Amino acid sequence: MAGWYLLVAAYVVIWAFVFGYVIWMGRQQAELRREVEALRKVLEGSHGPRSQG
Amino acid sequence: MIARERAGLALAGLSGLAMLAAIYMALVYAPTERTMGALQRIFYFHVPVAMVAFVAFGVAFVASIGYLVSAEQRWDGLAHSAAEIGEVFASLVLLTGMLWARAAWNTWWTWDPRLTTTLVLWLIYAGYLMLRSSVEDEMRRARYAAVLGIIGFLDVPVVFMAIRWWRTIHPVVFEASGVNLEPAMLTAFMVAMVAFLLLLAALLVARVGLESLAEEVEFLRRRVQ
Numbered sequence: 198m199a200g201w202y203l204l205v206a207a208y209v210v211i212w213a214f215v216f217g218y219v220i221w222m223g224r225q226q227a228e229l230r231r232e233v234e235a236l237r238k239v240l241e242g243s244h245g246p247r248s249q250g
Numbered sequence: 251m252i253a254r255e256r257a258g259l260a261l262a263g264l265s266g267l268a269m270l271a272a273i274y275m276a277l278v279y280a281p282t283e284r285t286m287g288a289l290q291r292i293f294y295f296h297v298p299v300a301m302v303a304f305v306a307f308g309v310a311f312v313a314s315i316g317y318l319v320s321a322e323q324r325w326d327g328l329a330h331s332a333a334e335i336g337e338v339f340a341s342l343v344l345l346t347g348m349l350w351a352r353a354a355w356n357t358w359w360t361w362d363p364r365l366t367t368t369l370v371l372w373l374i375y376a377g378y379l380m381l382r383s384s385v386e387d388e389m390r391r392a393r394y395a396a397v398l399g400i401i402g403f404l405d406v407p408v409v410f411m412a413i414r415w416w417r418t419i420h421p422v423v424f425e426a427s428g429v430n431l432e433p434a435m436l437t438a439f440m441v442a443m444v445a446f447l448l449l450l451a452a453l454l455v456a457r458v459g460l461e462s463l464a465e466e467v468e469f470l471r472r473r474v475q
Contacts, residue, residue, distance in 0.1 A: 200289035203353050207292045207346045208273075211299065214345075215449070218338050222456055229463040236470035243474075 258455040265448035272445040275438035283435075289353045294438050296346040297423070298446040299339050300368075304406050306336030306450060307375065311406075314399030317392055326392040327461035328454075329399050330382060335453050337375045344372060355419060363412040364420040371409055374402040388468075 276294035283290035313329035316322070347365065348358045359365065378398045385391035413420050423430050431439065 200287045200353055203349045204288055204291055207295065207349045210345050210349070211295055211342055214338060214342050218335075218453070219456075222453075222460055225460055226463060229460070229467055232467050233463065233470060236467065236474055239474050240470065 254455060254459055258452060258459065261448060261452035261455060265445060265452045268441070268445035268448050272438075272442040275441045280435050280438035281432060286354060289350065292346055292350045293423075294442045295446075296343065296350060297439065298442045299346065300343045301443065302446045302450045303336050303339035303343055304410070305447070306332045306339060306454075307371075307403055307406055309454070310336060310399045311403035314396035314403075317396045318400075321389075323388075323392070323465065326396065327465070328458055329396060331454055331457035331461055333375055333378050333395075333399060335450065335457060337372065337379060339450075340368070340372045340375060343368060360419070362420055363416040363418050364409065367405060367409040367412045371402075371405045374398075374405055378402055 272294065276291050280291065280294065282288060309332035310329045313325045313332060317325035317329060344365075347368070351360065351365075352358050378395060381398060382391055382395050385394060412418065413422050429436055
């Protein structure tokens with residue numbers, strides 16, 4: 198019985214780490230994408246009037 | 251969708267399917283071991299996780315050499331990604347090993363050569379990641395990390411050989427004379443090995459994509475300033 202308990206614990210630990218890492222990467226990606234969009238908008242805003250004027 | 255994202259999704263799908271097969275093989279297909287019983291089934295994930303950590307550190311080692319030779323940023327990004335993923339798997343090796351040790355040796359931890367060298371390996375790459383976050387200059391950070399990525403990898407063969415070089419209580423499954431496993435157990439192990447290698451490839455593609463995105467942010471920030 199203790200064997201099963203530790204076996205389940207090992208599998209839970211493995212998947213908790215793997216999914217935790219994947220979720221962390223997903224959040225980082227979303228944050229970086231938002232930052233890229235924001236910086237592009239800033240660049241477009243600063244270059245726009247100059248090219249028109 | 252760019253080619254890297256498509257490759258990442260394909261690898262993630264493949265690794266997911268392979269992982270389901272690996273879980274089935276480990277929990278149902280493989281026979282129950284006589285002395286350890288169900289607990290021995292940790293083996294089908296504990297050993298592939300260790301192997302995948304070694305492969306990831308090997309990728310970091312090659313990429314570190316690539317960076318020192320070429321000074322190209324993409325090598326540094328690959329080394330960073332591989333080292334970080336290797337550290338995740340090395341953490342899993344230690345944790346699953348402790349759970350196994352609790353039942354097999356009646357202790358969570360013992361200063362056995364295999365366990366000790368694995369802990370040293372984990373500490374080396376924890377140091378590698380700390381070094382990366384503590385040096386601000388991009389070039390210096392990449393250079394220092396590359397040197398540590400090369401030196402750190404020297405512990406991998408030591409971990410692998412520890413159970414052959416020194417007296418140890420850790421079991422030896424793969425010997426020069428052959429593999430100490432039943433054919434069905436070996437098949438289950440091989441399926442798990444393939445599943446974890448696919449998972450490593452999928453994580454590596456995703457993590458390298460994250461590095462490229464971070465580089466793009468840096469580039470745009472410089473332009474804005």
